[in-house]
Amino acid sequence: MIKAGIVGATGYAGAELVRLLTSHPEAEISAISSVSFEGQKLSDVYPSYTFLNDMVCEDQDAVVEKSDVIFAALPHGLSQELAEKCISAGKAFIDLGADFRLESEEEYTEWYGGTFLDKKLHEQAVYGLPEFFRDKIKGKKLIANPGCYTTCSPLAIAPAIANGLVSTKGIICDCKSGVTGAGRKPTQGNHFPELNEGFHAYKVACHRHTPEIEQTLSKLSGEDVTITFVPHLLPVNRGILATVYADINEGVTFEQIRKAYEDFYKDEFFVRLLDDGKCADIHNVRYSNFCDVSIHHDKRANKLVACAAIDNMVKGAAGQAIQNMNIIFGLDEKTGLVIVPPAF
């Protein structure tokens, strides 16, 4: 059994890791930590876990010591030091935060305001979006687990981008996320009466996930891609829908695009390419690691409209982190993640 520790277990991503790891057949939770709830039981914070996980939150050192792999679900800036400690101790480290996602320190500084503590450490990090970078993940110990928008948006458009079927200029990612994406801390904007029956954009064209999406699309296309990214807040608990718009290149038919999607995803268990005429819906992927993708042709403007739906807490966070753990420990990638999304 893999001994898996969770640092930041009482945040939403940490709590979701607990939920998923509890039924993982090849891993067991070795220890959990939380700054805010040290010494308290996780099930006091999340009563739904009562009797299923009544572990007490310890400190970070205890987690590192007791674990083969450490998942960190921390605010950005707090993972680098911990990563160093884990890697030095020969442990695997999977970071659900943003510290290791951007390869360019300049971009990191621009968007997050910090610097790379140890450049060599960053060179060891691999971006853990298995559908694109599986081969690079194998054998690694330091994984930068992608964010939620940054998983969903590229999965929507990757086959078209990677095959040069759409223009890399002018791509628009209009994304809509459930509330858990904003975390556990209550705020006025997430207070039930003010969010319920509402819907709005936020951080328009200035959200930190922008350079991360661009980095992935640039790798896939081999060109420098600049996108327009606009996130919106949905009054639902879970799920992200990315609606991505791209200009179809001259001479390219929609049939070629569909074929490219079919080929690109044919062996990807977690990506479900929907039939023509169907639309990806966050309802159908809740609580699971699936990403549903639907593609649509705007014939009048000759654009590709691609929709991708994920559960932001699973494929957009904890599920993908476990998928990465499976890969680096040589397990079948699906282990512990074959979950039927509920129909209602």
Added chain:
Amino acid sequence: MIKAGIVGATGYAGAELVRLLTSHPEAEISAISSVSFEGQKLSDVYPSYTFLNDMVCEDQDAVVEKSDVIFAALPHGLSQELAEKCISAGKAFIDLGADFRLESEEEYTEWYGGTFLDKKLHEQAVYGLPEFFRDKIKGKKLIANPGCYTTCSPLAIAPAIANGLVSTKGIICDCKSGVTGAGRKPTQGNHFPELNEGFHAYKVACHRHTPEIEQTLSKLSGEDVTITFVPHLLPVNRGILATVYADINEGVTFEQIRKAYEDFYKDEFFVRLLDDGKCADIHNVRYSNFCDVSIHHDKRANKLVACAAIDNMVKGAAGQAIQNMNIIFGLDEKTGLVIVPPAF
């Protein structure tokens, strides 16, 4: 008092007309009709109206006879004959359906499958989006009341389009609507457990509101505008948010765009242009005739991102219809429509 009759009073748009007209100080509901509920009380269909409107649904002829103005909230194709009857009888006719919205019969046939019964009648019709076409509405008797998406999307982008500040090519309208937009008839897709906690696009790039939005933008710009329009279904009762993307023309600054919006809407009571940094939210316009507009600059891609929020049943249907009635009867446009949107 204006005698106002409603044909199709038991559909959602009709019911909303009843709600709003009940507190209109210069109009009274003279008669209502419904094919499905003829002979029954409206308050049996909508118990929230008990004691406030217990009128019995009559037939269409009774409504025409008893009214100075007839509002028709019917499925498309059913208004043309009724309009003819009303206009012949010297009544005003405000059509909340699609029969008179498109000026081109060819487009109407392409998107709706019918023909214009009487071309002369269509020539008398005016498209009732007061913020753009107020002067043409005055003195008219036959109003084509715009649809919900087709009110919201142009209001988001009009000042930029009308002043030639953005390209008329490649405009994208990514819209999200509450469920009332789909009407009163229960369907599997709108069944509570299958819609709640879900979100998806539908009729991608093939929704009937596409040519109507294009017609309005073409008039505003003086050019033939083709857009990409993708509607989505939100798990809320009311509201539409349109997120509209357009390329800023070379040499145009965002300050110029803001100035154009301020000038364009400075005398428009029902359009609230939000300060920089704020985002239009459907939560803030519910149950009211307001349209909140926020504009945002994607500096990296030099695009304008404009958001507009309306209540789809008010500014997107019944409220705007009353606004049109006010204009054609020479009342202050705001009469009966100064409603404070609830804060929660």
Added chain:
Amino acid sequence: MIKAGIVGATGYAGAELVRLLTSHPEAEISAISSVSFEGQKLSDVYPSYTFLNDMVCEDQDAVVEKSDVIFAALPHGLSQELAEKCISAGKAFIDLGADFRLESEEEYTEWYGGTFLDKKLHEQAVYGLPEFFRDKIKGKKLIANPGCYTTCSPLAIAPAIANGLVSTKGIICDCKSGVTGAGRKPTQGNHFPELNEGFHAYKVACHRHTPEIEQTLSKLSGEDVTITFVPHLLPVNRGILATVYADINEGVTFEQIRKAYEDFYKDEFFVRLLDDGKCADIHNVRYSNFCDVSIHHDKRANKLVACAAIDNMVKGAAGQAIQNMNIIFGLDEKTGLVIVPPAF
């Protein structure tokens, strides 16, 4: 015009007073205050009010000075001193908090922990539930506006209690409230993802509204009534449903009970007694001052089951406060409160 001031305008009850008073034809808002937002515009706190109420929050003294009637929406314990100031200055004072609701200081101390600052002041206070105590309200200047549960529960059962048709022993009030009842301050329990799709009881048999309901029922029955009161939290914005259970007295028929309800409420505009077979629904009273009441006979156990639905922020707070203002200023009680509840 009555000059109406609001102390505590940025809390939910205060904000709802603003919404309702804005369309009151005989009153105008003279000044508002808020400790947390002094110097800021109300519409910055509640953007839905933009352009409709952009008043700046002042201090309490300014409100008292500028107003004929002062509405106080403050946490308990903070109204007594303010009331004294207002009454001394000859102003009317309507307290939406709990300070003047209980006539017994002993009970107040037991449930709220404070004392009566000025017993004479308390003697001047009248409990403002107009359907029961209208005659006592007329001509008064100091009104204790009832709480939400304490309006809804007695309205459900009053006619049976007042006519001695049910036992005063063993009455159970199983109540369910929307989230606005818990106020504007974000908490973990009201954080969207943890409340949405949830439902639970709270403060079981120990909620502070218990003695207030008992006080009203005791007055109506002439006996000392002890009840069991269990509130629950509904994942909706607005509304309270009280389901009240009482044993029917021997020899009393259900027809007698229905007759008693009809007589009791026949002149009450804001109480809508539903026909047999219908059930009161919070959906049908939202945003309005109505209380829908339905009564049901459990023949097998010979119990009366009475349901009452109100909007907790209107009939349960701000609307009833305005109803009281109308009475004490000699206006028609309905003035400014004839609002059609939306059908959806």
Added chain:
Amino acid sequence: MIKAGIVGATGYAGAELVRLLTSHPEAEISAISSVSFEGQKLSDVYPSYTFLNDMVCEDQDAVVEKSDVIFAALPHGLSQELAEKCISAGKAFIDLGADFRLESEEEYTEWYGGTFLDKKLHEQAVYGLPEFFRDKIKGKKLIANPGCYTTCSPLAIAPAIANGLVSTKGIICDCKSGVTGAGRKPTQGNHFPELNEGFHAYKVACHRHTPEIEQTLSKLSGEDVTITFVPHLLPVNRGILATVYADINEGVTFEQIRKAYEDFYKDEFFVRLLDDGKCADIHNVRYSNFCDVSIHHDKRANKLVACAAIDNMVKGAAGQAIQNMNIIFGLDEKTGLVIVPPAF
């Protein structure tokens, strides 16, 4: 592997059986049937199941033939004949409908309007609420799987009833259910805009689950129990909360009651008795087979208030049916049902 067949697989209970059985380690779905969707893939009806269960709906005979155990999720009245067929063929039969739940034919006729086709068959049936009747279930082939309200309400009060600590007279079950309880067929009442933001009682004191709850409580107490049962409809997908009120017998302390609950449920994996001061919440049992129970003392009226929360589709339907299957096939009762309820 147990071959499990599902008749009525496209209804909500049937679909939930599919979800749960898919991850059952000792059972596999052998065949499914549906009258409405015969010949179609289940994943066309429930797209969330795509690639996980793409089985085609067959007819009932195929299901019977291919299965060791047949789960029937049919409207009442349709199971008796099928049960006969299965039992004759030596198969196990678990009925999620009401046909075999009531032991008294007279009561069945009174509440459901039909008769017992074959009294001997009814004598073989055992009521499958394992926490109470586990020993009778073992070795049986014909299980009447309890309804949702009828699982939740008795679990709330059983320890007090079974130990004679509360009066069997005057028990009140005030229950609140999520919308899936009403099934998959869209109705006006469950149409999103009319249910969302609403809450009401229905079938007050005349719901068919009444005699079933009474039958269970009568068995537990050894007395004839008559209850008052009032169900309400919650605007959530899943979950039932039962709030049960009972008079504490003279001389009984609340400590004795708590002790009785602890003893009664100490070996029940699926019942989680919460600590004093906590309240059962449907949020914490969603998608799982758990029943959370909290007990509260109304000292002033000396009543026990007991709350129980279940997922109506799992412990209230499909999960409990699988629990019964596990028992009759000699498996550990928890097999396939150790599911961590999500925290959000």
